[in-house]
Amino acid sequence: MSLTERLVQIVGPGYVSTDADVLAGLSVDHTGRYRGRAGLLVRPGSADEVADVLRACRDAGAYVTVQGGRTSLVAGTVPEHDDVLLSTERLRDVGDVDVLERRIRVGAGVTLAAVQRAASAAGLVFGVDLAARDSATVGGMASTNAGGLRTVRYGNMGEQVIGLDVALPDGTVVRRHSQVRMDNTGYDLASLFIGAEGTLGVITTLDLRLHPAPRSRVTAVCGFADLDALVEAGRAFREMDGIAALELIDARASALTAEHVGVSAPVEGAWQLLVELAGDTDQTERLAEALDDARLAGEPAVGVDAAAQQRLWQVREAVAEVLGVYGPPLKFDVSLPLSAIHPFATQAADLVAAQAPDAIPVLFGHVGEGNLHLNLVRCVLDADTEHALYSAMMELIAGLGGNVSSEHGVGSRKRDYVSMSRSDNDIAAMRAVKAAFDPTGYLNPAVLFD
Amino acid sequence: MSLTERLVQIVGPGYVSTDADVLAGLSVDHTGRYRGRAGLLVRPGSADEVADVLRACRDAGAYVTVQGGRTSLVAGTVPEHDDVLLSTERLRDVGDVDVLERRIRVGAGVTLAAVQRAASAAGLVFGVDLAARDSATVGGMASTNAGGLRTVRYGNMGEQVIGLDVALPDGTVVRRHSQVRMDNTGYDLASLFIGAEGTLGVITTLDLRLHPAPRSRVTAVCGFADLDALVEAGRAFREMDGIAALELIDARASALTAEHVGVSAPVEGAWQLLVELAGDTDQTERLAEALDDARLAGEPAVGVDAAAQQRLWQVREAVAEVLGVYGPPLKFDVSLPLSAIHPFATQAADLVAAQAPDAIPVLFGHVGEGNLHLNLVRCVLDADTEHALYSAMMELIAGLGGNVSSEHGVGSRKRDYVSMSRSDNDIAAMRAVKAAFDPTGYLNPAVLFD
Structure with missing residues (x-):
């Protein structure tokens, strides 16, 4: 029995596809930057079907790439070997909320x-x-x-x-x-x-x-003339009880949202920080005191009701929309010690100016975790230049004590750079775990390991 | 070269011992309930020495049991096979506090x-x-x-x-x-x-x-006539911002502390709950409101300054002291859904009354996690009766949706009961991980797996 027949037997004929258009659509990531090749799509409807599909693929010597919402920003779901695509889209049960146990x-x-x-x-x-x-x-x-x-x-x-x-x-x-x-x-x-x-x-x-759900919430956007002042404030805010958001947005990001979505930063300052406190009790006064202690560029914008808070979130939310206005941006998702944020911003800008002078470097992200997103908007480079820039950026991050991969993961995009953040013994231990669970290495073969 | 000679070569002659008295002392757990047999003690002074000791023991086919502070309550460090005892006591470096990164x-x-x-x-x-x-x-x-x-x-x-x-x-x-x-x-x-x-x-x-460090702290001990009222209050308290402690103490525990340490429960009620809030701002009013909403047996005792708070903690701290007044207690460390705490207390008491009528069952623990400690004080049973009681208790816990092991771990005491909380496939996956790291199974062979 062919693998296709076997899979049809497991999941039913409606849930196996070899349609070339379907497979082509699922073989490119949603940014359009990374493209692979798939041989078959299977959509199991239960945990047991997933397990049976895996066993059948393993026995047939097929590679399997798992796909969920396909929103990976590091090519985490792009098949490289005519893989079987295993979609989780039919695993859609939403159970009742257990309110007592939350x-x-x-x-x-x-x-x-x-x-x-x-x-x-x-x-x-x-x-x-x-x-x-x-x-x-x-x-x-x-x-x-x-x-x-x-x-x-x-x-x-x-x-x-x-x-x-x-x-x-x-x-x-x-x-x-x-x-x-x-x-x-x-x-x-x-x-x-x-x-x-x-x-x-x-x-x-x-x-x-x-x-x-917090009973009370207060949001502020505040501007800083220099990045050190923002980092210093961020360091203080992240220790506060009830801290609920701490988002950095740079001037280029807010210029793009102003130009393309008509949403402008509500305060002065090249570096903006959105800070939110939430909790059982009203946090407005505590936030005001904390803002008083920060070296702001001007008056902060504070939102105490939901409508005002939504307005303050608009720029941050709009950033995600405008990154793609000139085609897929070149994305870097990294973690840094807070003390390295300023050096990183400076040195990364220098790197971009030298190697991708036409690109617009946009910096934003989650200050609490030192988790920054650098996006090179309007970045059109030949493959060699892009590779050189990407590698140089990874080296810069590792050299500053950061991690080459943060909330987006490794995917296939960063698999060659894991060794910058992990030692040989560490990677050997990871490989031992992989071998214990998947000795033939057929499951998600493109990601994580080089 | 013998293993002893090899180990002396690695750590130096002062840090290997085959002294029978030393080994005997380290082969019994600190409660005195569990006793094993060791062949040798080695005390490496660095990570590299630990690694070299492990390799030497593996190559010699020796079992290794690791010992830290030897405070395990589930016989987690008792050697069973004339093991090499690997002590971490020389790994005592205390680095500087990084205040900025905490x-x-x-x-x-x-x-x-x-x-x-x-x-x-x-x-x-x-x-x-x-x-x-x-x-x-x-x-x-x-x-x-x-x-x-x-x-x-x-x-x-x-x-x-x-x-x-x-x-x-x-x-x-x-x-x-x-x-x-x-x-x-x-x-x-x-x-x-x-x-x-x-x-x-x-x-x-x-x-x-x-x-x-929280700038402000407030502590209360409150009493409840029935356990359901305590659980209901505990469920509300654990959701509060700033919850810092939530400790149950039963009447038998406070009777023992009163009798043996002269420390009495400060409030009425068979079931006592110590609750503490801490945070950036004063929490006294919020705690008072929460206590108003609870079905208390009488007025709570509230401590707003450090001295009063210390007095309120005395009973809870004294519980640990009095458990051993009649010899080592029989200890059960379990996790339960909050809704199962009352049924557990009742059914466990019945079990003890039937199988260990002379024992004093003492219940205390951490309500936030449903993590309770049942201690049978003055519990002297023959081995068969103890085993039957222990197993019946584990079955009771598993039947109520609890975990047979909570913060104390599995050790060797509970290795036969892991299958009550973990499925066969789950245990098989654990064994695969163990085999990936330690294929000959020489490291800590007595614990976790049966």
């Missing part, structure tokens, strides 16, 4: 927005938010340990996952759920699958933690 | 109390506190993912570990340190060693997160 069980193919809606309807909030919320799936977000706008308050995606089902490369399913918050009965396998980018198994179901 | 680097053999002192001297706090603070080492605490009195605020030990060195069973050292808080560059290996109870490698150095 949790919900969902399928891996459920979008972030759907989880947010379910939480909201129950008077709770989900701890992760990011721009791709309407497409990104919780399975992919767990597999990449996604971060986002609320990490400073609630942690990353991994910290929201309190249970999961995973189909392993050997075709078995590990179901790891606990009704309690403390569970020290053996290895923390869940953490191993979080951030493993699908190389150790396919997450099919997740129990997600939900949080009480 | 972190400290320490050796695995450093005690919790020493870390707390270093943090305090820098105006910061460490996020874990527990009764064994003067003996428990951070290496052991990380290996068991210890919990304690502050988990409800800061999480477990694992959530404090932001970097580590680990000597692997193959004699290599993985050094995993990051200067930044976001690190999604590959597998989260650190989480794999946290809670692995030394079966995958020996943690030798840790980077620990420190926290800002």
